[in-house]
Amino acid sequence: MSPETILRMENIVKTFPGVIANDHINFEVYQGEVHCLLGENGAGKTVLMSILYGLYQPDAGRIYYKGRPITIRSPRDAIRHRIGMVHQHFMLVPTLTVLENLILGQYPFFRILNNLDHVAQKIRAMSEEFGLNVDPYAICGELSVGEQQRVEILKALYHGADLLVLDEPTAVLTPQETSQLLTFLRRLAEKGLTIIFITHKLEEVMMVSDRVTVLRQGKVVATVNTAETNPRELAKMMVGRPVLMELPRTRCAPGEVVLSVRDLHVLDARGLPAVKGVSFDVRANEVVGIAGVSGNGQTELALAIAGLAPVSHGSIHLCGQDVTHLSPRARSQLGMAHIPEDRHGMGVILPFTVAENFILHDYYRPPFAVQQFLQQRAILSYAWELARKFDVRLAHVEESFVHLSGGNQQKAVVARELARRPRFLLVNQPTRGIDVGATEYVLQQILAQRDAGAAVLLISTELEELFAVSDRILVMYEGQIMGEVPPNKELIEDVGLMMAGKSPKSDISSWKPAPRQEIVCEQPIACETIIEDTGDKEKPV
């Protein structure tokens, strides 16, 4: 029996100012299969699917669905054609109930919404049928990320989807939730649903899909049967060159305590407790990783350490000095560097030039400013030097930061922070949204800092990355630290359980870290080195 084509996208072209996001893409999906769309960030996967869902209009190309050419002008059209999509950022109104989110857009405007019990019944029935366990009257904003995702899937099914697109659905899940989701998707496919699964994770492709289409820089590299390929080959297709991704397994002997956090409590933006009594130390010459599903207090922890969020209780000491209430500038002058989670919102000022972004910490003092006047020559030569040293590819240091690619933007932030020779380096989600090459580079730089004597705190939701770089890993769940785990690959499942607030299966304390080559590292940057008198009494915001 030859498979039946349900969807064919022909010669799809979509350009944005300066980029060709989709360059004559041909993409075909069979009825009832799980089809992975694999590619790096910026390869054009999401754009292609947004075109299918009517969020973008293609510049050229045709879409055939169930044998007929169709045009999709809006999500409304897509829903009418029974195409459903689960977006990477959830499309649920947080103030509404599950039921309200599901019926949104389903009724004519004058329809009076009373007696919705039959809808609730239907939702319960569907939820049971698919084993999704969703309460129709729960408020969406109060659900966990995993639950919200189930609601999203249920929403698409409730809208009658035959074809379900999922955009990077596992990015927000624990390993256990991920494997549950993948099993669930296989079950849906067995029921006759067709699934398009967008991802950049190779293991997931191998686990879930029947076929896989690889995109690179807006073009289709190939479509292959999953059974006839392997991760190595897929990675090569995805990146366009063999991938190393093997960082040296080394460790240094940890030095003195540089950062010391004691019983830290921090409120989130809504004034609710986000960090609830966290204590840990970070020593010189070591990388401490913080694992956790996003939204478990890591953001607030990072902000508090950086001095960007007020601490409601507890203390932060840097080199023995109490910095709990010091301004970010004072902390930076004490040797703290911060590579923030939100590059665009916190790391840089996008419309500024690269050179201006490089001197954000020190713009006010020599050599960059003398008597309040900026010293262009000093600024430019410093910027060129930094760009060269950290391999930031740019046409000119006076070009606007916006024009750099995502990977180069992150390299520039890393360059600015590391050029300060920090004794404490705070890194939050350093590889989010950047390509494999840049990821490798950033992680190498973090290790280089450790070897040069810095204490590093690495917050990440990517377990791969944490296990590759950290010397020990703390797992965070609901604002608390669940425990400490050595970076031993066999413990990855236990970390997953701890990220979900459960106890690990193995006895963590009996595990030793996997053997690593002990190397001689540079002497830690001593805490006793003269601390400049900052003369700066600003309070954090």
Add this chain to the structure above:
Amino acid sequence: MDTSAMILFVQTILSATWRLATPMIYASIGEVFTERSGVLNIGLEGFMLLGAFAGFAVAYFTGSLALGILGAVLCGLIFGLLFALFTVTIKANQIVVGAAFNLIGRGLTGFLYRAWFVNKAQGVQAFPPIDIPYLNAIPFLGPVLFRHNILVYCTVPLMLIAGFVLYKTAFGLAVRSVGEHPKAADTAGVSVSLIRYAGVLIGTTLTSLGGAYLTLAHTNQFVEGITTGRGFIALAVVVFGRWSPKGAFWSSLLFGLFYALQLRLQAIANITIPYQFLQALPYVMTLLTLILLRGRAISPKALGVPYQKSA
């Protein structure tokens, strides 16, 4: 003051409260829909003036109060369309457009008033009070609640209907979603622009009606700047009423009480506070309540942010 005089004093204040609150009730309930859909219209003062003038002019030239009301409604719709065109379709800055409408309201009504009515002193025949039989005879409550004109009575069904529409219809659900998470609404097949146009038009029409109340019921004349900041207070009322029609209704009454109190206190001869201070009372209270409410009110997430499809 003896007890009976005291009761009379309170009764007069309370019966004036509802009347004085009425224009704010119309405007703020309308603005609840606008803001719930994610658009901030700070031009309420201008729209209220336009409505006050349109209602008065039409009623004056046709001799019909009903046509006057219709005129105010049309005026609200037409200028509302213009406002929506700028803020929703063109995605201009909502504060700037709102400010422009405040200036237009002031300038256009002032200009036309001087052109058409400057030497004509007489007003229109205003909406008469309708005494509800039997109920109006109840001591104290009768004068407070049952001796008002039709536009005042209408505020109660308006509040109930507005609440029903916002919370119990598919349209209301769409309005609330669009103001909170427009992209979610968009991906669910709701047209964000359509809903925002509707939200804006409901707001401007009701605000315009609130203005017409001032010239066709509260008084029988148009005077330049007759709204004296009531449009701005309605904006505060929306926040104070936490973006719900019911909240807007009761908060308007609270501010109506300040107005009434201020007028009454001025009339008491032996109070030595300069009347300017008393006149400032409603505005001072606006500031105070907003300060007290700081941080507690949770506004619609997407309020004031134009929706870009491809963001």
